[in-house]
Amino acid sequence: MSAKLDVELAGLKLKNPTILASGILGISKKMLLSVAKAGAGAVTTKSITVKPREGHKNPILVQTTEETFLNAVGYSNPGLEESKKEFENLSEFPIPVIGSLVGCDAEEFAYLAENIKGIGFKAIEIVLSCPHTPGFGLLAGQGTPEATKKITAAVRKKTKLPLFVKVSPNTMNLGDVVKAAESAGADGITAINTVGPGMAIDIETAKPILDFKVGGMSGPAIRPIAIRCVYDIYESVKIPIIGVGGIITGKDAIEMMMAGATVVGIGTGIYYRELEVFKKICDEISEFMKSHGYSRLKDIVGIAHRD
Amino acid sequence: MEKQEVLEIKSVVNENKEVKTFFFDKKIKSEPGQFLMVWIPRLDEKPFAVSFENPLGITVQKIGPFTEEFFKMKKGDKIGIRGPYGNGFKIKGKNICLISGGCGVIPLTLLAEKSKKTKITAIIGAATKDDLFFVNRLKKYCSKVIVSTDDGSLGERGFPTDVLKNLLKKEKFDCVYTCGPEILMKKTFEICENNKIECQASLERYMKCGYGICGQCCIDDIRICKEGPVLNSNQLRKLTEFGVFERDKSGKKVYF
Numbered sequence: 303m304s305a306k307l308d309v310e311l312a313g314l315k316l317k318n319p320t321i322l323a324s325g326i327l328g329i330s331k332k333m334l335l336s337v338a339k340a341g342a343g344a345v346t347t348k349s350i351t352v353k354p355r356e357g358h359k360n361p362i363l364v365q366t367t368e369e370t371f372l373n374a375v376g377y378s379n380p381g382l383e384e385s386k387k388e389f390e391n392l393s394e395f396p397i398p399v400i401g402s403l404v405g406c407d408a409e410e411f412a413y414l415a416e417n418i419k420g421i422g423f424k425a426i427e428i429v430l431s432c433p434h435t436p437g438f439g440l441l442a443g444q445g446t447p448e449a450t451k452k453i454t455a456a457v458r459k460k461t462k463l464p465l466f467v468k469v470s471p472n473t474m475n476l477g478d479v480v481k482a483a484e485s486a487g488a489d490g491i492t493a494i495n496t497v498g499p500g501m502a503i504d505i506e507t508a509k510p511i512l513d514f515k516v517g518g519m520s521g522p523a524i525r526p527i528a529i530r531c532v533y534d535i536y537e538s539v540k541i542p543i544i545g546v547g548g549i550i551t552g553k554d555a556i557e558m559m560m561a562g563a564t565v566v567g568i569g570t571g572i573y574y575r576e577l578e579v580f581k582k583i584c585d586e587i588s589e590f591m592k593s594h595g596y597s598r599l600k601d602i603v604g605i606a607h608r609d
Numbered sequence: 610m611e612k613q614e615v616l617e618i619k620s621v622v623n624e625n626k627e628v629k630t631f632f633f634d635k636k637i638k639s640e641p642g643q644f645l646m647v648w649i650p651r652l653d654e655k656p657f658a659v660s661f662e663n664p665l666g667i668t669v670q671k672i673g674p675f676t677e678e679f680f681k682m683k684k685g686d687k688i689g690i691r692g693p694y695g696n697g698f699k700i701k702g703k704n705i706c707l708i709s710g711g712c713g714v715i716p717l718t719l720l721a722e723k724s725k726k727t728k729i730t731a732i733i734g735a736a737t738k739d740d741l742f743f744v745n746r747l748k749k750y751c752s753k754v755i756v757s758t759d760d761g762s763l764g765e766r767g768f769p770t771d772v773l774k775n776l777l778k779k780e781k782f783d784c785v786y787t788c789g790p791e792i793l794m795k796k797t798f799e800i801c802e803n804n805k806i807e808c809q810a811s812l813e814r815y816m817k818c819g820y821g822i823c824g825q826c827c828i829d830d831i832r833i834c835k836e837g838p839v840l841n842s843n844q845l846r847k848l849t850e851f852g853v854f855e856r857d858k859s860g861k862k863v864y865f
Contacts, residue, residue: 327824329860336830348860356858360654363818365611375823380861506615507687509650573822
């Protein structure tokens with residue numbers, strides 16, 4: 303007897319609240335399928351840009367403490383045209399696939415949204431928050447309320463698919479950013495992107511380890527920041543939240559949902575618990591609900607906000 | 610925690626004009642076929658098969674910008690390593706065959722060294738006799754070492770797979786182990802399938818994170834850094850991308 307874990311997210315029906323976060327494994331349809339088989343409720347592709355990108359050189363990822371990773375991948379992807387071929391015919395895919403899009407400006411985002419039609423994505427995520435890729439995200443000023451509104455509105459005009467906006471924790475006006483996204487027609491907020499950026503220096507050679515020197519922080523260490531951000535966002539907007547950041551266990555997911563997330567995104571968790579992390583988290587959520595008398599996920603979402 | 614461990618180069622051995630082995634003051638335990646991520650600070654980080662375990666030795670063939678820089682390093686210089694990663698070769702049976710092309714001989718030589726009490730036939734392929742290395746090291750552990758060169762400058766003229774085909778007319782192996790250019794491994798696997806012999810191949814894909822997170826090194830739904838690099842016949846049989854295409858740094862398919 304397990305609790306019912308199916309959930310609705312901006313009109314999407316998910317069999318459970320775990321989603322593969324963008325940038326993780328989502329290089330091909332076959333890799334996404336292996337994540338689906340491992341039990342995810344939905345999957346997100348690696349971010350797609352208009353032109354192919356090789357990304358930063360290695361190391362693109364480094365573990366700096368047991369609970370911390372820094373990454374600076376630099377949006378490597380084969381570009382829009384190759385991605386269309388890679389992900390074509392998603393209509394038969396067993397769970398919803400969310401297409402992650404990144405552009406340098408509103409026009410490019412809109413162009414991508416218009417041109418991915420026909421692939422079969424069930425939703426679009428636009429990422430305005432990368433902390434380590436010149437020309438994109440925070441380094442292109444996309445993390446302000448004004449830019450968020452402009453880009454979201456431009457994409458909204460080009461697509462009827464559920465639209466999620468991925469935001470950064472590295473802002474003092476997160477509430478304004480997510481309100482801007484909501485007012486421009488976003489159907490959900492993905493929070494958070496990686497924290498920082500941070501840096502790690504090898505003291506034997508006195509050199510920064512990441513090729514890009516700085517990278518976004520992920521892993522269990524950032525969970526308190528993610529929880530706080532999701533809590534704040536829940537107070538600011540009515541649209542649902544995909545809570546991402548340091549989710550490794552079912553208890554982490556419950557905490558994130560209590561802060562206000564409808565579903566959770568999983569990335570670095572795959573490092574700690576392999577692909578089975580999705581099924582394990584679902585089992586652990588189920589177990590918690592049973593032992594604590596919750597029958598529906600809905601009863602958990604946002605309850606930390608009640609007096 | 611999986612972070613680079615920085616090691617000082619203790620000695621350098623020239624294996625041939627284009628191949629060097631770098632030794633470090635460190636012992637490691639690995640399965641032959643497992644690899645290390647080797648970091649040259651501010652340059653790049655790439656996977657290399659473990660070549661010697663005690664002391665640790667990494668054998669490098671000069672093939673591109675990274676290995677060119679590696680080649681310039683000398684005693685006292687520092688590199689970072691992490692690993693060993695992935696699944697290595699598994700010894701199966703009492704009579705095995707190794708078949709390599711180019712620097713694919715590296716993990717297979719460690720395999721030979723670690724396969725005590727096993728009868729080993731090694732077929733070592735290279736473009737010319739000057740490109741060969743580890744032949745004498747292999748002779749210590751193998752009952753037979755057959756050299757083949759593309760130009761016939763030493764040993765048999767032609768491809769190592771032709772040698773394997775001929776051998777199989779009179780001999781039966783419990784398992785065939787292969788590492789080298791993908792076309793050679795694909796051909797070897799096909800020969801093994803036709804002769805109903807188990808095969809293990811060490812595959813290569815462009816690798817980025819090495820932690821099993823980014824997905825860059827996938828072949829079908831297998832991550833070379835985690836479930837690979839060594840795949841067995843059961844796994845190879847299911848692949849649709851083996852010998853067909855690999856992905857470049859951007860993830861774009863590049864056909865063989």
